[in-house]
Amino acid sequence: MTFRERVLNVVRQVPRGRVVSYGQVALWVGSPRAARQVGGVLFGLRDADGDVPWQRVVNARGGISTFKVGAGELQVALLRAEGVEVGEAGVDLARWGWDPPPEAWPWTVPPAPP
DNA sequence: ACGTTGACGTCAG
């Protein structure tokens, strides 16, 4: 199971109408400091990954971090289409952020330090 | 094996 596969698995679990941050995804896949790499995975998404709701991943402040041309507007449009309120500063994580049940992440295996 | 590269997060001003 590669890092990329774990990331996509997690993102696929995010319910419609909710959002999570890159940092949260990184935490759940077992690499708490790899938030940046999560972005890297989403950047490389292809059409074949159409079942991955990448638009539900935002930064720690609820802002849209996408820089790909058109992708930012697309992300906002997709989120609004599923009921998420997106303002100038992004979304309100306290309201739209998703708090997952820990038992729902079997692949999340935080290594026990000695 | 090794250097570079960032859809990020955090902290000092």
Added chain:
DNA sequence: TCTGACGCCAACG
């Protein structure tokens, strides 16, 4: 509140 510097670490050449 807003900015810039820096650490982070999986891919990729």
